[in-house]
Amino acid sequence: MTTSKIEINLTNSRKEKPNEENLVFGRHFTDHMFVADYVKGMGWQNARITPYAPISLDPASIVFHYGQTVFEGLKAYRSKDQSIRLFRPEENFRRLNQSLDRLCMPQIDEANALEGLLELLKVEEEWIPKLEGNSLYIRPFVIATEAFLGVAPATTYQFYIILSPVGSYYEEGIHPxxxxxxxxxxxxxxxxxxxxxxxxxxxxxxxxxxxxxxxxxxxxxxxxxxxxxxxxxxxxxxxxxxxxxxxxxxxxxxxxxxxxxxxxxxxxxxxxxxxxxxxxxxxxxxxxxxxxxxxxxxxxxxxxxxxxxxxxxxxxxxxxxxxxxxxGALSKKLYDALTKIQTGENEDSLNWITSLSPTYEEIK
Amino acid sequence: MTTSKIEINLTNSRKEKPNEENLVFGRHFTDHMFVADYVKGMGWQNARITPYAPISLDPASIVFHYGQTVFEGLKAYRSKDQSIRLFRPEENFRRLNQSLDRLCMPQIDEANALEGLLELLKVEEEWIPKLEGNSLYIRPFVIATEAFLGVAPATTYQFYIILSPVGSYYEEGIHPxxxxxxxxxxxxxxxxxxxxxxxxxxxxxxxxxxxxxxxxxxxxxxxxxxxxxxxxxxxxxxxxxxxxxxxxxxxxxxxxxxxxxxxxxxxxxxxxxxxxxxxxxxxxxxxxxxxxxxxxxxxxxxxxxxxxxxxxxxxxxxxxxxxxxxxGALSKKLYDALTKIQTGENEDSLNWITSLSPTYEEIK
Missing domain, CATH: 3.20.10.10 (D-amino Acid Aminotransferase, subunit A, domain 2)
Incomplete structure (x- = not known):
């Protein structure tokens, strides 16, 4: 895996991490994010990891008016051996491309996007929760950035990946x-x-x-x-x-x-x-x-x-x-089976996991 | 009409105005915009006219992910007596509130919004095109600004009005x-x-x-x-x-x-x-x-x-x-009748026009 194309610019001021005991979904974000820019005729470029910071957009940007935006959601888990595990991330980037197509937005390179995510996870490794049941929620998204009020697909876009440490969905165990x-x-x-x-x-x-x-x-x-x-x-x-x-x-x-x-x-x-x-x-x-x-x-x-x-x-x-x-028994069995594959407690017999070792080597 | 609540901050660097002969729809924007902020529990506040500038938003802002955004579109026309004419603007702000309701977004005060628009038009009067058939396109919009990845209505919003000088839709007259x-x-x-x-x-x-x-x-x-x-x-x-x-x-x-x-x-x-x-x-x-x-x-x-x-x-x-x-004859008759009411060539017998005189006094 080559990372030469991704420019990395680290922050000087790291945030204090939230208490892992009471993480609220989608409220805390890590120190960095992945960004890439698209310009029609030139393709995706400037893949980079930069400090997490506001997005600055012209008020006429198409995303505000005509909703050209798609996203994904997945999680990174820390297993007991401290490796970082992703559950079928290639499926998320495949689906992102399907969504992009429906919205007349440019396709991403799925392998490059996954590489960008893995690099970002290496940079933000300390943000991956250690408490059992917690995980790092990953939100890739693409927005149309062109400043134009005509109803037409934009010619410029940005692709972001942001990360948010989250608690277990079930505070007191799975319940109906x-x-x-x-x-x-x-x-x-x-x-x-x-x-x-x-x-x-x-x-x-x-x-x-x-x-x-x-x-x-x-x-x-x-x-x-x-x-x-x-x-x-x-x-x-x-x-x-x-x-x-x-x-x-x-x-x-x-x-x-x-x-x-x-x-x-x-x-x-x-x-x-x-x-x-x-x-x-x-x-x-x-x-x-x-x-x-x-x-x-x-x-x-x-x-x-x-x-x-x-x-x-x-x-x-x-x-x-x-x-x-x-x-029900089936619900419980499926919950246990999936979460144990995700966290590495059970064997990944269906080859669903992309894993980074504690030394950041991709081990899939 | 009181304007005391709207703070006005004018730009030091005015843009060059585009050539009126070949205006493209939605590409050029004026020097200023109207902005107001909403915070749940506190309502709308900080109504202001500020230099047209990028919007800076957290990457997790709800507008990027869950599409909580609504907009309007209307036009200001310059009549032959140099007064500025708006076609039924109160209908746009009424409909904006209907859209806001459907999207679980907070209602605006329609009278205040119209007042904000009229103040903005006074500031940007020079931007209202003089060439027959041209007009100033007005785009009010509201976006959810809260940084939160939960799927729920935001607790913070911004209301903007931006302006764009536009040409006639028909370069060579109305055609099918x-x-x-x-x-x-x-x-x-x-x-x-x-x-x-x-x-x-x-x-x-x-x-x-x-x-x-x-x-x-x-x-x-x-x-x-x-x-x-x-x-x-x-x-x-x-x-x-x-x-x-x-x-x-x-x-x-x-x-x-x-x-x-x-x-x-x-x-x-x-x-x-x-x-x-x-x-x-x-x-x-x-x-x-x-x-x-x-x-x-x-x-x-x-x-x-x-x-x-x-x-x-x-x-x-x-x-x-x-x-x-x-x-067709009816299409042409309706086009002529509506555009002549809009531009002041015909009498406003249905009381559709809100007008500002060249000295900026509201004359409706």
């Missing part, structure tokens, strides 16, 4: 959440941007989330925007069901984000000999399964929580309690 | 454009953010626009995301049809932006005794009307072009030529 099935608002529709990890999808979700929170629910479950019958996602996670012994998840359809945790669960279950069926799942089917006692488990999947078991679904004012509101 | 009816991509769906003027709607539209442009069409016509049968908008404009003598436009349905030019045309036609029917308009109806020679006129409406006549629609590879590809 209450979910409100959303009938009024729609996250995305076929032909839109739901399959891309782009800002607009999250902006449009806030209103429903606000309503759900005010009613005591932690997330909403999104239905399809066409028939309002089929399950799409839950909050900003993918969703799985165990119905009468069968594990099912909504098939990728153009409006659902193809989660990397989702993909990993499908692969892990196949590896265990428990195939997952990817198909349409209607609310009617879920209600019927619940009535007949066959809705055994429901869980969301994503980078932040890994597995988020659902203890209660509210649909049109009717409550479906799932597995007596406690975490 | 070719439009591709979009079957693959969808701009917005009921339950989403299509009714709000927010970045994500524009980001999602770029891909279809790119395809249309590559095939020689200037815009796409969006169909509804549910049945893919009914017309929604064209490009980033509303759309009107004259079918067998009846003027129709798609009814506001939650996914169509409620344009101020659209509204003004409906009101103007009612004032003339020619009512507009707001209802669903299907592509089947348009094709049938075209076949029977009853599709008399088609035109888009928006702030930039005012009226943009459509000379050709392509739907599923079939071309419908409209009014022999020339501008």
């Amino acid at each position: 959440v209450k979910i409100l099935v959303e009938n009024e608002f729609v996250r995305a529709v076929k032909g839109g941007t739901g399959g891309a990890k782009t800002a607009g999808n999250y902006a449009s979700a806030l209103k429903a989330q606000e309503t759900a929170s005010s009613q005591g629910y932690s997330q909403v479950m999104w239905l399809d925007g066409v028939e309002r019958k089929y399950v799409e996602e839950v909050g900003s996670m993918n969703i799985f069901f165990k119905i009468d012994g069968e594990v099912v998840t909504p098939a990728i359809n153009g409006s659902i984000l193809e989660g990397i945790t989702r993909k990993s669960i499908i692969e892990l279950l196949a590896h265990w000999g428990t195939p997952v069926t990817e198909r349409k799942v209607s609310m009617d089917e879920l209600a019927e399964a619940h009535n007949s006692g066959k809705l055994e488990e429901v869980f969301g999947t994503g980078t932040a929580a890994v597995i988020s078991p659902v203890g209660e679904l509210n649909w049109n004012g009717k409550t479906m309690r799932i597995n007596d509101g406690i975490t | 454009v070719k439009i591709l009816v979009e079957n693959e991509f969808v701009r917005a769906v009921k339950g989403g953010t299509g009714g709000a003027k927010t970045a994500g709607n524009y980001a999602s539209a770029l891909k279809a626009q790119e395809t249309a442009s590559s095939q020689g069409y200037s815009q796409v016509m969006w169909l509804d995301g549910v049945e893919r049968k009914y017309v929604e908008e064209v490009g980033s404009m509303n759309i009107f049809f004259k079918i067998d003598g009846e003027v129709v436009t798609p009814a506001i349905n939650g996914s169509i932006l409620e344009g101020i030019t659209r509204k003004s045309i409906i009101e103007l036609l009612a004032h003339w005794g020619t009512p507009v029917t707001e209802r669903k308009v299907s592509m089947d109806e348009l094709a049938e009307a075209h076949n029977s020679g009853k599709l008399e006129e088609v035109f888009g409406t928006g702030t930039a072009a005012v009226i943009s006549p459509v000379g050709e629609l392509n739907w599923n590879g079939k071309t419908m030529r409209i009014n022999d590809g020339i501008t």
Whole structure:
């Protein structure tokens, strides 16, 4: 791995690190960031690691007005042998390119981006939490920087990677959440941007989330925007069901984000000999399964929580309690298996981990 | 009108003004901008006019990641008596508040915002173009500035107004454009953010626009995301049809932006005794009307072009030529009437104009 192309400029004033005992998600950022610039006709250039600092943009920059921006989210874990472990980072940069394409933004070089991330992690190694359950959240993102009010793809962009030490999603262990099935608002529709990890999808979700929170629910479950019958996602996670012994998840359809945790669960279950069926799942089917006692488990999947078991679904004012509101056996088994692969406690038998040794040598 | 609350800090280095003969839309910006800050619990504060300068934001600012941003677009015209005229600016600030609500962002005080705009126009009066057909494009926008990677409404925001001198949309007079009816991509769906003027709607539209442009069409016509049968908008404009003598436009349905030019045309036609029917308009109806020679006129409406006549629609590879590809009588009449009210050539009989005299006294 060559690093000659990445210029490194270290800060003179390191920040005090937050207390690892009570890290809040997404509030603390490390001392440095990775940046690269794109100019149409010249490609990506000036890959660099610089002190974490404000971004200075013309007020007419396209990102402020027309939302040309995409992002990714992944985590670095410190294993017991002090090596630094990343979970399938190449999948994040592959998906970043898919999102960039949907938004008419330039492709990145996935290998270079991963190299940039690994270099940044070496510089920020001290920021990777040591407390069990904690990790370093990684946020790559690309923004359109051109100052132009015409509605057209920008000709200049910046690619950033910033890092944030975060606590475990579950302060007191994995526990099930209450979910409100959303009938009024729609996250995305076929032909839109739901399959891309782009800002607009999250902006449009806030209103429903606000309503759900005010009613005591932690997330909403999104239905399809066409028939309002089929399950799409839950909050900003993918969703799985165990119905009468069968594990099912909504098939990728153009409006659902193809989660990397989702993909990993499908692969892990196949590896265990428990195939997952990817198909349409209607609310009617879920209600019927619940009535007949066959809705055994429901869980969301994503980078932040890994597995988020659902203890209660509210649909049109009717409550479906799932597995007596406690975490199901499959949910727990998947959570344990994935987190132990991520942190190095279990063997990486599916070759998912990119690892840096304590001496910073890439050991994958 | 009191201006005591707006702090004014003028620049020492004024820019050279661009040549009015060949102004490109959205490329040139004036010497100053209006800014106000919002902090949750404290409301909007620090309303100020400052030199036009880059915005400096933490890389974790919510606008970059989750797209909490809304905007408006309107124009200031210089009339022959040198007064400065705004077309229904109170409608823009009213709609800005509707957009802010959809995005879980704080409401602005509409009167204060208009006052801020008028003060800014006084400071930048020299920037309002003198050449007939030119105008000063006004872009109010609000962005979420909090540095936080949790998916939640921000607690801090900034409100900006920037100004850009622009040329006439039609360099050689009003002329019809070719439009591709979009079957693959969808701009917005009921339950989403299509009714709000927010970045994500524009980001999602770029891909279809790119395809249309590559095939020689200037815009796409969006169909509804549910049945893919009914017309929604064209490009980033509303759309009107004259079918067998009846003027129709798609009814506001939650996914169509409620344009101020659209509204003004409906009101103007009612004032003339020619009512507009707001209802669903299907592509089947348009094709049938075209076949029977009853599709008399088609035109888009928006702030930039005012009226943009459509000379050709392509739907599923079939071309419908409209009014022999020339501008229809109604399109022309509406264009002339609206632009003459905007520039002060015709009487403002519907009380749409907010005007500043050459001595900067508000005269409405």
